[in-house]
Amino acid sequence: MKMSAQNPEAIVYNGLLAIGSAMQPVSQALAVDCGKILALGSDADMLSLAGPDTKMIDLNGRLVVPGFIDSHIHFYEWSLKRQNLKLDDLTNLEELLDRVREDAHTKPPQEWIMGQGWNETDWTDPRMPTREMLDLAAPDHPVLLWRCDLHLAAANSAALRLADINAKTPDPPDGRIERDPAGKPTGILRELAINLVRQAVKPPDPSQVKDAFEDGIKALHRIGITGIHDIRLMADTDGASALRTFQILDQSDRLELRCWVSLSGHELDKIIALGLRTGFGNDRLRIGHVKFFADGGMGARTAWLIDPYLDAERGMPMMDMEFLAQEIEKADNAGLSVMVHAVGDRANQELINIYEKLKSGRDASGAPLPSLPHRIEHVQMIQPQDADRLRDLGVALCVTPANMVLDMNLIDTALGPSGKWTYSFRRLVDSGSPVIFSSDCPVCDPNPLLGIHAAVTRQRIDGTPDSGWWPESCVTVAEALKAYTLTPAKTHNALDIGTIAVGNRADLAVLSHDIFKMPTMQIAQSRVDMTLFDGEVVHRNF
Numbered sequence: 251m252k253m254s255a256q257n258p259e260a261i262v263y264n265g266l267l268a269i270g271s272a273m274q275p276v277s278q279a280l281a282v283d284c285g286k287i288l289a290l291g292s293d294a295d296m297l298s299l300a301g302p303d304t305k306m307i308d309l310n311g312r313l314v315v316p317g318f319i320d321s322h323i324h325f326y327e328w329s330l331k332r333q334n335l336k337l338d339d340l341t342n343l344e345e346l347l348d349r350v351r352e353d354a355h356t357k358p359p360q361e362w363i364m365g366q367g368w369n370e371t372d373w374t375d376p377r378m379p380t381r382e383m384l385d386l387a388a389p390d391h392p393v394l395l396w397r398c399d400l401h402l403a404a405a406n407s408a409a410l411r412l413a414d415i416n417a418k419t420p421d422p423p424d425g426r427i428e429r430d431p432a433g434k435p436t437g438i439l440r441e442l443a444i445n446l447v448r449q450a451v452k453p454p455d456p457s458q459v460k461d462a463f464e465d466g467i468k469a470l471h472r473i474g475i476t477g478i479h480d481i482r483l484m485a486d487t488d489g490a491s492a493l494r495t496f497q498i499l500d501q502s503d504r505l506e507l508r509c510w511v512s513l514s515g516h517e518l519d520k521i522i523a524l525g526l527r528t529g530f531g532n533d534r535l536r537i538g539h540v541k542f543f544a545d546g547g548m549g550a551r552t553a554w555l556i557d558p559y560l561d562a563e564r565g566m567p568m569m570d571m572e573f574l575a576q577e578i579e580k581a582d583n584a585g586l587s588v589m590v591h592a593v594g595d596r597a598n599q600e601l602i603n604i605y606e607k608l609k610s611g612r613d614a615s616g617a618p619l620p621s622l623p624h625r626i627e628h629v630q631m632i633q634p635q636d637a638d639r640l641r642d643l644g645v646a647l648c649v650t651p652a653n654m655v656l657d658m659n660l661i662d663t664a665l666g667p668s669g670k671w672t673y674s675f676r677r678l679v680d681s682g683s684p685v686i687f688s689s690d691c692p693v694c695d696p697n698p699l700l701g702i703h704a705a706v707t708r709q710r711i712d713g714t715p716d717s718g719w720w721p722e723s724c725v726t727v728a729e730a731l732k733a734y735t736l737t738p739a740k741t742h743n744a745l746d747i748g749t750i751a752v753g754n755r756a757d758l759a760v761l762s763h764d765i766f767k768m769p770t771m772q773i774a775q776s777r778v779d780m781t782l783f784d785g786e787v788v789h790r791n792f
């Protein structure tokens with residue numbers, strides 16, 4: 251290992267750097283060596299360090315920020331879904347069938363062809379694909395294609411056969427198998443009938459998962475993401491596969507991403523029995539939090555509210571609050587931090603009650619237990635008096651600004667004026683609690699610049715609504731940037747990432763524009779032009 255001031259591996263100059271915790275851009279340059287930021291200073295000072303082997307990177311005035319950390323991403327689901335056919339850009343049914351035909355040519359027979367995103371209402375002739383059409387395009391492969399809204403899917407005969415769906419199959423509860431006049435399934439499945447086929451899909455084999463992960467990591471580099479908090483829901487299927495694949499990549503030195511992997515609350519006793527604690531791992535792969543659910547979501551009106559919805563009752567808890575309190579205490583005592591999904595204002599209030607009563611202990615060495623703060627996921631609706639209670643709680647708040655943009659209409663309909671208590675980023679930041687940003691991808695696009703845009707403008711990327719949705723809840727660009735970098739690093743005890751400082755890991759994103767100076771409405775149009783992970787250039791497009 252060489253770490254001398256002379257002849258560093260790379261010098262990044264002629265740009266703006268969002269240095270330290272203030273993150274206000276200054277004209278500086280930096281030198282990178284052995285994965286770390288070796289030195290910071292003027293262009294002249296840094297260029298004087300250059301040796302014959304130094305890679306020189308001229309930024310042409312671009313802005314460098316710390317690499318982004320997405321604090322709530324379903325990486326397994328997203329990276330595997332990326333391997334499916336993308337059908338959102340079609341103009342007619344024939345194109346859809348062509349895509350299926352091409353995929354059938356490249357895949358061994360019997361392997362599943364899956365895709366999503368088709369929308370027949372955009373087509374000149376708005377006909378949906380049928381079982382027979384898909385059979386002709388792919389006679390030897392099971393096919394399942396989700397419509398863009400995910401409430402409907404088209405399957406071919408092979409897929410229906412594997413799912414045991416025939417003329418005699420009854421419709422499942424909350425689902426419909428469409429049939430022709432003779433009673434034979436047409437291949438169109440609505441709502442939960444889709445699950446009958448989905449359950450028949452063979453889980454991906456380890457090499458498919460590994461390929462999908464490597465491809466997904468590259469895609470994250472292209473949007474400046476160098477760290478994730480991966481959220482797992484099922485320990486028995488995707489959980490094991492995801493954690494195993496992260497380890498395989500890490501052990502072969504190919505995990506170019508810092509990952510905190512969460513574990514399912516259903517498995518708490520097993521996790522404790524194994525002796526796992528939050529923080530176990532290395533600087534690329536660590537055990538994160540144990541995930542629980544306090545309530546559901548606004549769309550299904552299952553988020554648990556204090557007052558009724560305009561068009562429904564009050565929603566409901568997903569588990570008994572006393573039981574949840576016991577599970578949290580058990581985890582806490584075992585050195586495991588928890589993250590609890592809480593969307594409605596009642597769910598958040600109850601969860602704060604639990605956290606307030608929790609008395610964390612110390613481990614055998616005298617260190618506080620657990621090693622990382624507990625979290626609340628989503629914090630979508632919270633009453634001001636409850637937000638005030640967050641002040642001294644030391645709990646990290648993970649929110650998803652890009653989801654607000656998708657939810658504006660939904661919340662106007664469900665809550666009307668009480669919508670002002672939702673996505674209260676300003677109030678949460680002002681509570682002094684660590685606020686961390688995420689995409690909840692694949693719910694939202696994982697591009698952090700879209701999240702920053704949403705948090706700063708509270709507008710869609712087309713500029714609607716005019717002056718922002720509940721604009722008093724906007725945050726500044728610096729606050730949004732910290733919620734994607736410094737704050738998640740600090741709350742996860744990763745003190746050598748999240749800021750640009752000498753000695754820190756060189757995980758960096760170079761942006762096409764100065765997002766501090768440009769009109770906020772244009773932030774969503776800026777790009778990530780270069781990403782460094784551990785001092786290596788992992789993405790560059792200039």
Ligand SMILES: [Zn+2]
Pocket residue numbers: 322324481690
């Ligand atoms: Zn999620």
